[in-house]
Amino acid sequence: MDWSIAKILMQDGIVTGVIYALLAVSLVLVFAVTRIILIVQGEFVTYGALSFALMADNQVPGNRWLLMVGGALVFLRELWLVFRGKPAGTLIGSALFSLALPLAVFFAVPAVLATEPSLWIKALLALLLVVPLGPMLYKLAYEPIAESSVLALFVVSIAVHFAFVGMGLVFFGAEGRLVSEPFFDGQLDLFGLTWTYQSLFVIAMTVVIIVALWLFFGYTLYGKALRATAVNRRGARLVGISTSMSGVLTFLLSSIVGVLSGIMIVSFISLTYETGFMIGLKGFVGAIIGGLISYPIAAAGALLVGIIESFSTFWASEYKEVIVFGLIIPVLLILSVTSRHDEEE
Template identity: 40%
Template sequence: MSWDVALILGIDGLANGAVYLLAGLGLVLIFSVTRVVFVPFGDVAAFAALSLAAFETGRQPATIGMVLTLAALAVVVEVASLLRRGEAARIPRAILGWGVLPALPCALAWLVGGRELPHAVFIVTAILLVVPITPLVARVALQPIADASVLVLLIVSLALHFLLSGLGLLFFGPEGSRTAPLADGALDLGNGFSVSGQVLLMLAAAVVLSAMFFLAFERTVVGKALRATAVNRVGARLVGIRPARTALLAYTFASLLAGLIGVLVAPVMTMYYDSGFLIGLKAFVAAIIGGLVSYPLTAIGALAVGVVESFGSFWSGALKDVIVFSLLIPVLMLRSAMARHHEEEAEEIDQ
């Protein structure tokens, strides 16, 4: 391998790592607040990409029907829960929050679809259209079992991935789509090397969004409430923070990140209804490197996953995913060796 090839692979790896960084932040956000490893995260990103492709071809995105279906299910679940608790007076508010609000981006998408409008309008609408998906799915399937064990939540989350994949196949069909580049041109690095505008946009988006993410957690009241819930759910409840409300915010922010990821990767790879699964899995590897709690370590892990994937595809395209997922083995071994186990603590107490 020459230095020229290594430079090209490194740039490509950083671009992939930027995507995994954003996805990893979303996974860590959800897990730290709710203890849910949200496996369908990548599916939401794929739906955003397919929605943008539908807008570009002058069609109504099938995401409209999916969101309305999930909203109807969420309204039924919420109303049934209120009736069971004897809080029928809150039903109109529930219909407004779980039925009307998710329908607003659907109405916007219906107005935008099939019209000749600036590309930026399509991008914003595609992102807004998928934002309700994660909160709605969480309300239907995850909130009723919020106090279950992490293993149970993981199993349900995995089942939700297969459910959303089936809905994706039903609504979008098996055809793949690729959108127009979001940025044209290239940056000349000299000696015949250049970096495309799309890659630069992906890197810039990762840096800017990560900085905004950090500032939101450190400087805003909402961010501090999310961080308090992540640190101590019981303590947060004692000071007036409602874990259900912060969980809803976490799912919403993560869904927004998934929508941004979808429109970023749509121009560089052909997206199918199930293409987001691998994106989510590789972001999960990055999140595991960060222990599912550390945002800086997750960012470092995401960049490492992107670079390893890029070089792995050069050595063996068929085994690149195996190489990436093999990173979990040394990471888990190292974390297991460094962690204090309950048996060791019990022995120390007995002594």
């Protein structure tokens, strides 16, 4: 290998690594606030990517039905809670989010696609189709057992993952999809390499999203509430922070990050309904490197995963997954030696 090939492999690793970095930051966020290891994060990537790919081909995604069904189930659960004594005023907000929004999206998607909109509008429609599933998922699957052990929440995450994979096969089919039309066409010579505007757009979007999350957590009331919940759930409740609101908001942010990641990555690689699991796992490796605590270390670790994957593909493509996931072993050994926990933890 000469330096010119190494630079190209580094370039490819950075482009995919920034996507893994987004997922790693999202996984750390969800675990810190809710203690949930969100295996289904990869499905947010594939659902967003495949919805966008279908609409790029002027097809109406079948998962708009899932949004309708999920919204109806959330509203029925809210009705049950009101029957059990919850204030009835919550029904108005629930009806708007669970019934009115899915209904509007259900009819708007085919109507807007009929006008042959731009790629940006189709990306926005993909966000509207998939992002609301995040809060709905928390309300249906996790909120009823929010105070359970990490192991119980993990088992539920596995079940949710398999459910989403099965529904993905129904909605999107088994064939892979790739969006050949880029958001930005053209290329630029930089650092001795030829960068497409699309790859630079992906890197820039990743930086924008991470900076936006940093500003949200550092300078907004809701962001500080999530930080407080991550530090001490019981203490957050004592000062009036709703852990239910924190969970819903966390899943909303996680689904936004996942769908945006899918929309960006489907322009580079072909995705199928089950690809998201492997992508999510690579983000999880980055999250493990950060100890499921540190956002900067998780993002840097995920970027390293992308670069190592790129070089592994060149040197030993049949072992690239083994090499990438093998990174977890030394990290866990180091964490086990350096970490100190109380008996309750």
